[in-house]
Amino acid sequence: MNRKIIGSILIILLLGMGTWMYFQSPFSDAAQKDLPTSVTQGEESILDLEKEGPGDRPVKKFELTAKQVDWSINENKSVQAWTYNGKVPGEPIRVTEGDYVKVNLKNELEVPVTIHWHGVILPNQMDGVPGLTQDAVQPGETFTYEFVADDAGTYWYHSHQHSSKQVDKGLYGAFVVEEKERTIEIDQTFMLDEWAVNQEKQSLSNMGGMMMGSMSGDGEADTKQMYDTLTVNGKSGAAIRPLELEAGDTARLRFINAGYQQHRIIFPEGSMKVIATDGEAVLEQKESLNTLEIAPGERIDVAYTKQGEGAEVIGEDPQLQNAEQMKIPVVTETTEEASNLNVSATTSTGSGLTNGSEELLFNEVKEEDVSYRMDLGMGMNMGEGVVFQINEEVFPNTPPINVREGDIVKVEITNSGRLNHPMHLHGHHFQIQSKNGQAIDQPIVKDLVHVKPGETYTIYFKADNQGQWLFHCHDNNHAERGMVTIVDYEGVYSPFELGGKSNNNP
Known part of the structure; x- marks a missing residue:
């Protein structure tokens, strides 16, 4: 038999095995019995x-x-x-x-x-x-x-x-x-999510498709296959409740991505300005945008002005899978028909990194006390299947970020894999100073940075909130498979244990 054919068969078999193992978490009830009783030590x-x-x-x-x-x-x-x-x-x-x-x-x-x-x-x-x-x-x-x-x-x-x-x-x-x-009286919140409704999330085809599909470079191959239904505030398609505004009304719309897939939300041309990301007010938008990329776990607030008397629509980029399920009608009356309206074409795209923050953590970043390089990778462990790694380890064996109270901490995050990783830090805000080695003109204060394949971000934060804090990928399917570490303050410890009688599974 041709060697290439044999090699292909072996790859398919490995991917199939990895598919099954991927959905059997290393932090399952059985596996947790082997976890350390405490992940930190202190006084x-x-x-x-x-x-x-x-x-x-x-x-x-x-x-x-x-x-x-x-x-x-x-x-x-x-x-x-x-x-x-x-x-x-x-x-x-x-x-x-x-x-x-x-x-x-x-x-x-x-x-x-x-x-x-x-x-x-x-x-x-x-x-x-x-x-x-x-x-x-x-x-x-x-x-x-x-x-x-x-x-x-x-x-x-x-x-x-x-x-x-x-x-x-x-x-x-x-x-x-x-x-x-309040600066804007009308204030609405929209939580975006994905569900596996018409299929089992634990499909045997998912992992093979994720590994091979990730070659496309968009970093979303796994979520594309794992979910088939998109929702806004728990509803999909025609069941999504319309936003009621009069022509010329401006509303603060708070978008929260509660799912694990990046969403691209398109607004009518000239209707939207970003005013905050991750709870932090941003500088005035320099250019007109009509499309927003919102990463898993991220929050973006916009000031949206209804453009005319007729119905309008805010919705997912039609080029994305199942986009027709994520449309928010904007109407003057609830009886007004808007479900059949088409989403506008993308003319310019922004994200949670487009606008600098009004208030910075550091006007000038001091020399760091702690420097940590975080490499985000992906591998296969025999007996565990596909894992998502920080510095070639999976939680709870990932190297912690050891700090003392008052330290200035520098973290350089590099995504060396093929899937997107929205990295979220608990208990602190951080300031994004550079991307791919180039200083950012307007630094940004956030608690989540979406690191796409091949990207590197340098962030700084001050260790000013004692405790034991997670720093993890907010595609929780990746965190479940190991992409988690801890910011570990010197002198304090957690009295709790992973697993144990409480079945603690973070």
Whole structure:
């Protein structure tokens, strides 16, 4: 037999084996028995770290119950969803900057859950990472999260327990911290997501297609095959609720990507300006944009002005798969027909990296105290299948970023693989200073940077929030397979354990 044919057969067999193994997480219940009981060491428990109380601040209280419901995505399709308060997205939480927030989580599911407050600067004990900052909340149990909402902006909350599955099944919601004085009165939130409705997510064809399809270079080959239905605020296609505006009205639209796929949202020409990314206000937009790339886990706020009396549409780039399912009609009356409108063509594209931030962490970056090179890669481990690596290791064996309080930390992130990796840092903001070795004219403050294949970003942050903090890929399918590390503060330790009786799986 021809050697090339034999080689091709062997590759197909390996890919097939990798496909099956990919969806068998190395952090499954059985595998967790072999995890270390503690991932960090120090003198002071994170539970003893100082945290601010309510004082004379307004206290806002919320109740969230994790439970399963049959959720209608459209008139033809329903899914068994895991929800907060029986909704997808979960109950929207809105507070005002300076409020003291108390959220009581009750778990009515048959599996453990948590809540992570994505992008929010808060005490380490409230970060919602099982095995690191708390034990997962068991069925029938409760846990109360408490923190000060000091920073106005768009955030979200989601489970961090086995999040590749739990977020996929609907355990997420919007968390908005409003400014004390609004600049735009009309304010709406749109959470974007993908679902496997008409197919099993754990398809045997996915991994082979991901490996081979990734040759196309868009970095999205895996999510293209894993999901078949796109949603806005838990609804798809004609079931998406229209946005009601009069001609000339301007609204603040807060877009949150709760899924694992990059979305390209197109607006009518001349209607949109980016005003914030990841909760941080940005400098005035220099050029007209009508298309936004929004990475998994990222938030982008825009000021959108309805252009005319007739119906308009904001929607996914028609060139992308299943784009017709992600259209937001903009109407003057709910009876106005907009579902058949076509999305505009892309004329100019921006992203969460297009506009510099109004307020920087560093006007001039000082010499770093800690330097860390983060190589994002992909490989196959015998017995585990495909894995996603940081510096050729998978969590919990990835090398941590060791810091002391007050350190200036420089991290150089390089994607040497073929898939996109939206890297998210808990508990801190960072400043993006350069891309591919070239200084950025207008530095950007964020908590997530979307690193595409072949790209390198240099970021800086100040170690000013003691604890043990995750830094991971927010395509949680990649994090589940190992692309996670920890920012480890000297002198503090986590008293929690991975796995264990609480089945902690971050």
